Amino acid sequence: MNRRKAPLLAALALLLAGSALLISKHHPAPEAAPTSSAPKADARTAAAPQAGPGAPAADPDSPMAELGRGPLRQPKDLASYLRERYGARIRDPHTQMRMLEDLMRYFQKLNPTGWEADLLALLKQAFPELYDELVQRLHQRLDYEKWVKEHQAELTQKPAAERRAALWDERNRLFGKDVAEKIWAGELRNQAVADSLASIDALPNATVGDRMAKYKESLAKTYGADTPAYLQAHQQDLMNRFLDLGSVQKELGAMAPRQRSESLRSIREEMGLDDAALQRWDELDKVRDTRWEVGSQYMSEREALAQQYSGPELEARLTELRARYFADEAQTIAEEEQSGFFRFTRPRQWGRN
Known part of the structure; x- marks a missing residue:
């Protein structure tokens, strides 16, 4: 491959490996709605995907940091890349939406005001036989985000069940029930x-x-x-x-x-x-149990000191007590307590802390 092509394709590959932004996949909050972060322009072309639950954080040192610093190059190679990555499942609405959202983010970095035309041109090269369907899917996605933005305050005030119902009513209206259920299949399973x-x-x-x-x-x-x-x-x-x-x-x-x-x-x-993981968990449970026992003893002694002393003398004795119980972690415990947080008064969650 030409040396000039490789960095761009590598950057796009990393970006397209990210999670879909509109399609909620992670627990909790399956009803979480996307928001827009694009420059204000036309209501449709301005809608920009924004990181949602589980979306990876941007890394300024990764190859993705190069995106948006220059014009798009080698569109034929990008079209080939899309066919290779998505072609086998491109007729699946969920796959279509994942691809479109990743491409939206990619093109908006490169061309914030004219990203849609660039995206559509690439789609026409990559999937000419599905071009009309993909255009429709993109516009449905943008219209859905516009609706969510316009109704955000109203949705926020609704109980969770009513909010989900309202979102699903709009998804079914815009996408059709069958397509909407395929796009948000992960959310449906999470809710189940x-x-x-x-x-x-x-x-x-x-x-x-x-x-x-x-x-x-x-x-x-x-x-x-x-x-x-x-x-x-x-x-x-x-x-x-x-x-x-x-x-x-x-x-x-x-x-x-x-x-x-x-x-x-x-x-x-x-x-x-597996057995190795079970053994590690057994050992972690023992460490946690010991830590909670030590914490309980510490809190008992701390309470006794607080009943006997106050002011600088109490602080001096607490400093000594924390050093005796927690050694290198004593300063962290002290800072937590100064902020009002007492870790050993939290409820014990067996298997969790």
Whole structure:
């Protein structure tokens, strides 16, 4: 490949590897709406994608920092790159939207006022047979963002369920129900899991094992044949969502230490962690348990000192106490307490802190 072409393609490859900005994929806040950051111009061409939940932060030292410093070059190579990256699934609305949003960000860096014409020209080169459909999809996307911006204040005031319903009503109107559900399929699955967790949390007289069994059933129902791969890719998040249930924390807190350790290990096994990971978690649990025991002892002694002393003498004794309990971390603890934060008065979240 020509040496001049390689940096530009590498930069575009990194940018296109980013997450879709309009399509919510991460828990929480599946109803989060995009906002616009483009220069004010026509209502349609001004709408610019902005980083949403889970979007990668810009790195000024990465090759992406070169974007926007010069005119677009080698459009034929870019068209080939798009066909190679997206061609196999380009008829899928979700894939179309991911590509369009990544390209919007790319072209707006290069040409903030004329980005849409540049983007459309590239689409015509890359996918001439789908050009009209992709143009329609882009305009639907821009119209949706315009609507969200115009109704942002109203949406913010609505309860979460009503806000989701309003967003889905507009998505269905603009995109059509079938297309909208494909574009926001990840959000629908996230919401299905969240609804299932709420039901699992409310189960009366269920054990942690019972709730985990129901959880895995709900994941299998939601993700179907993709369940094993999804579990593998999202083990930590899925495990945390289960451990965050009040009913699970309540039962874990009522267990004897050995039983609780066994229960936590079982939860992690059910989430597909291998033996090495299970061993690391066991060791981390022991470190956390020791730290909370030390913290409890420290807080008891701290309270006793606060009842006996005040002013500079209390501060001197607390400094000595923190140094005895926390050594190198003593100054951090002191600064936290000066700001009003006492880490060992937080609720213990078993398996989480």
